[in-house]
Amino acid sequence: MPDTQTHIKQRIEQAHKRARAWQRPVLASYTWEIPSFDAFHIIQNTETSHYYFSTPDRSLEMLGCADALVLTASGPERFQRLQYDWSLHRRDVDAVIYAFSGFSFDTFIRPQKNMWEAFGEASLVVPKFLYRRSGDKHTLTVSTLVSAKRSVEQYLIQLADQLAQFNALHAPDEQAPTYSQVKDGVDHFKSSFQQAKLNISEERVEKIVIAREEIYQTSEDPFPFATTLRHLSEHQTGSYVFLYQPKREIGFFGATPERLVKKQGPYIETAAIAGTIKRPDTEIEADAAKQTLLHDAKNLEEHQIVVKDIKNALTPYAATIKAPETPRILENRSVFHLHTPIQATLDTNASLLSIIESLHPTPALGGSPKRTSVRLLREIERFDRGWYGSPFGWLNTEGEGEFVVSIRSALVHHQFVALYAGCGIVQESELEAELAETEIKLSPIKQALGLDKVSAGGNQA
Template identity: 35%
Template sequence: VAVAVEADGPERLARVRRAATALFDGADVDGPGIARPRFFGGLAFHEEATGRDPWADFPAARFVVPEAQVAFDGDDAWLTVTAVDAEADAETVDDRLDDLRETLESLDDAPLEGPPGVSDRHRTTSVEAWHESVDAAVSRIRAGDLRKVVLAQALEVELDRPAAAPDLLARLGGTYPDCHRFLVEPNGGASFLGATPERLVSLRGREVETGALAGTTGRGDTDDEDEWLANELLGSEKDNHEHELVAETIREQLAPLSADIRVGDRGIRKLATVQHLWTPIDATLERDEHVLSLVDALHPTPAVGGLPPEAALDVIRDTEPFDRGWYAAPVGWFDADGDGSFAVALRSAIVEETLATLFAGVGLVADSDPDAEWDEVQLKYRPILDELERDD
């Protein structure tokens, strides 16, 4: 890591932005836009980091400029080296660039390690406790205290051997090629990784891309069953209500910043184990903005928090018997122009040695059923769990 910036509290993203701007303003950058240094990182779901396991190494916000960065643009690949202060003379940087290029060119396509295997599991939430939590949340929604709240579960998994995080991420890429993959290792210990279908926001110039992803069902064993499930989801009053709350809120959050907002047709996003209701939303900003300002405006969306936001966050804090840490929070990158792209850290786990903690959540509305929501959580564990379990 060439540079690391950490912050906490309500102003954490503003503090990160100020530190990044100061660094970029003093940088001597050589290369096209695709190759220029970027900050990579993310933040915790809540404004303050608790320091509780397994998140002890993860602050409330952390972004880094890596010493070495590889970016792909079509058939081209760009290697960028960043050096700071005493190491920043041109000759040192050129030598380091040559060394890294030789290292990359000498890499073999080694076969990926197979799944480490699962020896034991421990649920942080029992079926009985889940029923109580869902019933309590639904009662508050029906009473008018809430419109929606997202409750999550955590699953602790003991592994037969330590998991190789890069290999796990690569295998996820094979199964979920259209998802946003991420891997964060703040101090070289615990690894937070996942393959999420949900983009929070992408900004290039004044053009914004985002969308509403909410409402879930499984995949069918046959094409006909799969199509039937998709049609049932498209026709579900409960799922469409949940979805519309998310889409409506994203539009409202973008409206003060936008000259134009375009909402696409609602459809189905199919993944290996689940399918979701999906509505693309694009916007053109009224003026120049930094992508971190959009992240701050949008997080947490009702797809991972709820409505009203503060009331939903209070329910989440009071109900969930574990620390969300960086689960369901923004992860991504930004550059010197303020452009960038962030995803929502879903279908994810934090892994250290032979312990993996998986996370999954569901959106609750007035007619949510505890058993159906429990089953949906189990479906959402499958992307990570499938890559940890051996086939034998």
Template identity: 30%
Template sequence: MARARGIPQILSLWQPIAGLDPLAALARQLDLLAPNRFPGYCYLCHQTQGERVRVLGWGSLRQLDLSGKGRFEAARAFVQGLQPHVHSAPGSPPASPRSQQERPLCFCRFGFAPNSGGGAALVLPRWQLLQVQGGLTVARLNLEIGPDSDLAALASQIAAFFARMQRLAEAPLPAWKPQPPLEVAVAEEALLARIEKALQAIQAGSLEKVVLAEAVDLALPSPPAIPSLLAYLEAHHPDCSVFAFALESKRDSPPQIFLGASPERLLSVWQGWVQIDALAGSVARGANGHQDRMLAKQLLRSAKDRREHQWVVRSIQEALGRLGMEPRISPQPRLRRLANIQHLQTVIEAELPAGVHLFDLLAQLHPTAAVGGYPQQAALQWLEQVEPFDRASYAAPLGWVDLQGNGELVVGIRSALIEGERARLYAGAGIVADSNPTQEMAEIRLKLQALAQALALQPLRKLPEPDC
């Protein structure tokens, strides 16, 4: 094919491998890295049709920078441009809920704003692993074949890859044992001042809702063992999507790793059918069953939280309407219980019109009122003026998309950006007309605490404020 077309083609080969844990494979690959060499990786564990799917991408065969105002259009062009040049081996891997195993996946990580930092990119990895609910793992190798490629050398490379994957099936995953819960210091005076400014803007009528974020920089005693940390997050936050995205690092500098356990699926597309989560309105979990039920009832009856939630539903409904879509929306939100917090949730479904790509829909959706505010553009302009730090990929979309336009994207909340022995933790809270500043502060502290506990940040030494 490459010789006939006169341009390089990509061959995608797969093989099922029993007992291969994607996180154990990641740990072993990181151990084997040569000094000053870090090719980058992407990891996502999420729920699909009631089954847990874990997918790992390693290295970069093709990569696109996702900064700038035309980032969603560029992402669509990148994926659609790849499609005619990627050729999968005949046959089908073992069936999965949505057959992700049958095709190569691209991983994407956007920034919150068009010019946010943090290394937003769309990547076709050199190889990927995909495991469904503890079953067989499918290892996939993507390699480039040019008109003058040495086919014998490529055959040796293919055999060596799958032999290495077989050996990695025997690699154990070290345990991650975090310390007891830790307190994270928040700059309360500055945050309270931003909350008051938000309430003033809402009272003046320029905003209905705005989501304020907080970033806390902390020093780590040592760089964390990322695969074991991800395994810990999976075990302790089973109802969340656990993710990590690390781009190739510059020479002699530690990689930047954006990771977390997000409760919010932004967008799922499969064969023209769309599912979106509206998640807003929060309360803590109770110390016992009785208290937990009382707090849940309080949340469901809270006029403030219902109003905050409704702005999110409306922002999604309007985004879908701009594309001519007619969503199915439950009349009442339901309760979403997580390890340390519970939310109001509405699941929204719709049919994707012909000719509309996942990235077209994403361009309309992001940011929803769950992470930006309402009205969308007024909230974003206000945040740009008031928020004192770059959100980078916090509250931005990340996940995978295949070459046919199917995909799973989550919102990068309950997250941290890790660089060597430094971590920046993020959390936020939605402000509406009757928000209580003290309660909003408590909600942000609660959200920060979950990841701080997992990281076992000791000693808690506040770092100097970086330039933003």
């Protein structure tokens, strides 16, 4: 630890000199290897903000605690503005720094106050403490935004105090809250479905994705983020697990099967995931369900719309785009999806956020054509999607990163929990089948919270 303290001091001194010379704050960062960490234990025991991301195979796990740098942007140019602000800080540092970032589904924000206020339309956070596991290597990165207005010693004392608190964690027992349902979202979903089918029949859109919002009120017990994420990590194999928790009592989390994009050097990996069938209990039934999905005209049509749109979005940036001709099956605990992996090699120096802007929302979350679908969703849906169905992930100062589509997710806002699920509607869609699909897609979060045992209570919306 003495060597670590020396290195941290050197980095802060270097940033302090730059901040004084350039007359603006500069990031300082230092990374070292640690024996191991338990991300959920840390979340449970710390009162800070938390940011979490793990890959489906759990080979990569990242936990950020507290905020060293927060960047925000809004409006139609939010991706470009956030990229510009991030690039200013990127050029200041010599080390590799990681950030978590998320976006709202749309820039259209309803005028009344809502549960998504703490998230904004575009946010990027460099955590003060980043625990990162890649394979068997565990590291801890300490970052801080250094201003010439404070002394080097003040930053060192503050970091030492905070780090000492992290090294002396004592686990309190998380109490399981009780829940009562205040909105099931069924009537709103039915109304959205009828309007979606009307717009398809009038040929305004080829496909449109409608969402369902289900809300519960909880008891006064703090929400068990750590227990919930641990359950999702252990039970939702094959899915990314994520959390964006800007405040102790406010957070957005989920277990999504869908990667939006991964960038490593000039190489891009993405996927089309659309078309769903419930996973049966037995292997024989499961094999039959897979074949049914692979040959179902409605699901194949929905899937090919997504594949085509993703290829079109990547074309301006890519020298090559590769994808199999026919979809595969993506297996999750509750469902099977049609899945087409797509790879591209960039022939431009486009940033990761620029590519994300081109891809979002895919027809799997918005519809086709994209702009018309998003505009119609503003009229059809009676709630603010917030970050549901939006890009969330990590990026670093080398321009690399990975973002997912934040579905199979839920929002915690003080004593309320809102769950979200969506369905792609095409001409052949039937209401009861789509409504049943939302129940299947809500089930992972409900199981993690024990909500699958809760009966409706309170007022139905």
